[in-house]
Amino acid sequence: MGPVRTVVLPVLRLLVWVVIAVCLVYIAFLRGGPDASGDPAVPSATITAPETTVARADVVNTVTLTGSITEDPATTVKSTAAGTVGRLRVAAGDPVDEGDPLFTVVVPVAETPSAPAPADPTAPLVPAPAPTPRTKTVTVTATVPGTVATLDVLPQQSVDIGTAVATISPGVLRASAPLTQADQFRLLAPPTVAKVTVPGGPGGFDCTELRTGRPPASAGGGDAATGGFTDPYADPSTTQTGANLTCRVPDGIQVFAGATATIEVTAGEARGVLVAPVTAVKGTVGTGSVWVLDDAAGPEGTETPVELGLTDGENVEIRAGVAEGARILQFVPNSDAVGDPGMVMGGFGG
Structure with missing residues (x-):
């Protein structure tokens, strides 16, 4: 056993350490990077921005507001x-x-006193009669x-x-509702009649003399709807501006001041026109931009000016700038509307 302990075992131990060293060198310097295909924590697909296409549809610009019945001041x-x-x-x-x-x-009428007649020194003194008030x-x-x-x-x-x-x-009742910035942009050219519904009251009726603007009480300054305070973090398109929409309740309609009312205003419609989601358009009135996708533009798209028409709050009419079937980004780049349905109005507000 002497030669085994003194020669064989040390040689075997040395061979084992050499094999370990060679394996470590291979793992550290010669083998390729780790295969992440089986690691669920590492994404294995390319993430691309959602896209949509410009298509034809109907756009009915109907604005629904919640307000109340008011009475003209006495x-x-x-x-x-x-x-x-x-x-x-x-x-x-x-x-x-x-x-x-x-x-x-x-x-009472004040009389102008007349000049007294000359006194007769021989006549007896008689008191003058009290004047009759006029x-x-x-x-x-x-x-x-x-x-x-x-x-x-x-x-x-x-x-x-x-x-x-x-x-x-005056006995004049009106339906009145506050307007947000987005409402006012959609009602730049309002009709003269709105449809009003009073819960628990008469069925829907036509309300005439429709107009928008600030009520007289707030014309002197200060916002009656917000108390003059403006939240710097609020979405401007959903913030009340202090303006109201009002229309006159026809005579004979049985409602009363203070009743809750729903006012529905249809300010235009377009049939079979090119449309895009409001989340894909930067701008709301007149002109805006969309991001067109093609092979040359890459995944970011090319910002393309477009002419805008009516909107229904979900889609906006595209009158010029892109053709039917054009691929565009579904969300405006760097817009809060991405993935947040509650921010749709803010997304197309630019």
Whole structure:
């Protein structure tokens, strides 16, 4: 056993270490990189941006708003004379036309004293009779047609010129709803009639005299809808602007001020036109851009100007700039709309 321990075993041990060293050198320097095909943590496919095509479809620009029924403000009537209230000609709740009498005011008239006649020194002294007071009657009339909402005077009450004495309600009801920036862009050319539905009330009815703009109360400054505060992180297209859409409720429709209303406005339609998803278009009114895909442009696409028409909130009409069947990016590059359906309006807002 002597030669085995002293010669054979050391030689075998040396051979084992040589084999280990050779294997390590092969793994470290000669073998190719690790095969990641079986590693689920490493992507094995090329990620490409979603794309769509320009196709033909119908676009109906219908804007649906949630608002309420409001009543036109009452007009204040002021006294046109100073004196004592005489006869009341109307009561609260009575209908009136412009110029109808509301009540009378008894106004004292100051007399101009005449020069006294020369006194007869021989005549006995007789006291002069007290002058008879003179008055005139002034009638305060309605300044607008409507219904007397309040009459704030009583007979024999003293009034001055300019005192508020009554209010007249025009009796005009309107459907009103706040507008966002996106709503206003879609209603640049609104019709004159909207369809209104009042939950629990009458069926849908046509509401006339449709108009958009800021209500008179907010014209002096400050945003009544937001209290003057603007959230710098809010999507501008979904932020209320302070403007309202209003239309007049026809006479005979049984609704009341304060009732909730849904207002539906169709501001144009186009049939069989070229369209693209709003998420693929940068811009909303007049002009915009899409990113056209072709072999030369690569996966990023080429920004291409287009002329825009109507939009229904999901698709926008393409009037010029690209042809039918053109491949375009489904989302505007660097847009928040990618993968977020809630940001669709922001995506096509540019």
